[in-house]
Amino acid sequence: MEHPENDQKYKGLIVNKGVAQPPSVNPYIKKRTRGGHRTVSEYVDGILAGNRVILSQAVTLVESARPDHQQKAQAIIEKCLPYSGNSIRIGITGVPGAGKSTSIDTFGMHLLKKGHKLAVLAIDPSSERSKGSILGDKTRMERLSVEQNAFIRPSPSAGSLGGVARKTRETIILCEAAGFDYLFIETVGVGQSEIAVHSMVDFFMLIQLAGTGDELQGIKRGIMEMADGIVINKADGDNIDKAQMAQRQLRNALHLFPLPDSGWTPEVLTYSGYYNLGIEEVWDMVSRYVNFVRKNGYFTRKRSEQAKYRMYETINEQLRDSFYNNSEIASLLVRLEDDLQQSRKSSYAAAKEALDKYNELKK
Helix, strand or coil, rough: CHHHHCCCCCCCCCCCCCCCCCCCCCCCCHHCCCHCCCCCCCCHHHCCCHHHHHHHHHHHHCCCCCHHHHHHHHHEEEEEHHCCCCCCCEEEECCCCCCCCHHHHHHHHHHHHHHCCEEEEECCCCCCCCCCCCHHHHHHHHHHHHHHEEEEEECCCCCCHHHHHHHHHHHHHHHHHHCCCCEEECCCCCCHHHHHCCCCEEEEEEEEEECCCCHHHHHHHHHHCCEEEEEEEECCHHHHHHHHHHHHHHHHHHHHCCCCCCCCCCCCECCCCCEEEEEEHHHHHHHHHHHHHHHCCCCHHHHHHHHHHHHHHHHHHHHHHHHCCCCHHHHHHHHHHHHHHCCCCCHHHHHHHHHHHHHHHHH
């Protein structure tokens, strides 16, 4: 359309036609998302070559709920399985604010300086309302996040610790095949997630704090019995005396527990992740533990037990998915929920009817 300003009457005023409107879709998006079109062999070759981009894309397939992604992910895992199992897997837990991420950053840099390669798998809690996760663990691992020999992957819990445990176990296989010889698995905090993480690691580290109130709150039988080593963080400045007092209390408490199956007596150490104090002592403890359990055969025995545990967990998960994804069962559950609300059936009778119907459909 011609602008009136271009009329001969306005010789000193010219209006340009302007530029064409750019497309709303990024023209490079196909190139950037090429990972979705890789073959299984391309994924495996990239992982074995230590390509972190391809490794990340493979982990995304593992975490995807799409059946085609799951099928491809399982094929990749099967091909990577012979190259896995050569790492030391360390679970790290502690109350929120204990300094887990800062400690991982410090411990990780310590390992990298010794020539190791480290993968960090962080389980991030998902909101029960929005179902979203921040996935911001990298922001608290400032030094590790820029290292070539470190791989940090946060994963949302998505309200299912069992699902996270399965995905994390499969991600462990991929990371080991990629050449990472140390793996850190960080939990969402003290709770049921510890049981899931404990079932996939070689050494379970509990990070504690001192000077936060009742020290006996840290002496919880369940979590204490799982710990292979307890480290008290922030043992610096005015907090050193409190940390040493907590160390004595925890050591005394551990004597009340039976000796673990590993035969190893858990140790209690103090350190400061922020000031890099006591880091060498912590890793000396981890190394001594690994050597100890390898000599007495517990290391291999535990991994074998973990493999069986994974099998039964997978069976339970597959049965659960098969039950709830059945369309007829889904319709029946809606009716049974109404019966419960109207007090026409008991919970036990409703559950039995649903299970009987499922077994009938499977015949």
